[in-house]
Amino acid sequence: MIFKVISKIIGFINQTIAAVGISAGVAIAFTNVVARYAFDASLVWATELTIFCFLWSVFFAAAYCFKKDAHIAITIVLDAVPSRVAKIMLLISHLVTFIFLCAVSYYGYEYLLLVIDLEEMSIDLGIPMWIPYLVIPIAFAFAAYRVGERIHVILSTSHDKILKESEAEHVLAEMGIGAHRNKDNENVQELNKMVKEVEKKTGGLL
Numbered sequence: 001m002i003f004k005v006i007s008k009i010i011g012f013i014n015q016t017i018a019a020v021g022i023s024a025g026v027a028i029a030f031t032n033v034v035a036r037y038a039f040d041a042s043l044v045w046a047t048e049l050t051i052f053c054f055l056w057s058v059f060f061a062a063a064y065c066f067k068k069d070a071h072i073a074i075t076i077v078l079d080a081v082p083s084r085v086a087k088i089m090l091l092i093s094h095l096v097t098f099i100f101l102c103a104v105s106y107y108g109y110e111y112l113l114l115v116i117d118l119e120e121m122s123i124d125l126g127i128p129m130w131i132p133y134l135v136i137p138i139a140f141a142f143a144a145y146r147v148g149e150r151i152h153v154i155l156s157t158s159h160d161k162i163l164k165e166s167e168a169e170h171v172l173a174e175m176g177i178g179a180h181r182n183k184d185n186e187n188v189q190e191l192n193k194m195v196k197e198v199e200k201k202t203g204g205l206l
Helices: 002-038 046-068 076-080 083-118 135-156 167-174 188-202
Strands: none
Touching (some): 002 135, 046 135, 083 135
8 A cells, every 4th residue: 555655656756747847848949049149138047047947847757657667668579578588678678667767876975975065066057066956866777766656466367368469569559450359350360460570670679
């Protein structure tokens, strides 16, 4: 129960900051362009604030993508090996990702403390630089939590069900072509062949 609550809170924070950050960044950049060309006046702080907004949006959106498993993944090797081996490979890759994210979050926190000690300030906004840098330990910690959730799912899922439909199959499904829905259909083999051909041409990136 507690983990579901934590998951919802993290998801809300990720989505909110990602949406607000990108919206605010675009609005500030647009306002600065209008002020510069229409009124021959430039907002000195606009560029720096726009960069900070985009950075926060990108980092938290990336953390949210781990929940949706939306990051680019090359699955051609997983499709070619037995499901038991595929599960082990997935587990190893997620463990490596988890360790990396935790390391970045930790050292990001260490760097944050250094910035606070140095009392570094932004040039245009005049705010302490630890505020924009705060995104690194928080966003990577959230991403690590999401990967931890994925590791739990992998461990608790049977190896023969661990691999999801490829994105190529999703694309064909959106076109009204179901490769796995009708096993008795005489076109199933042809559709499966089409899926494999798409995956072959895209290298598993589609």
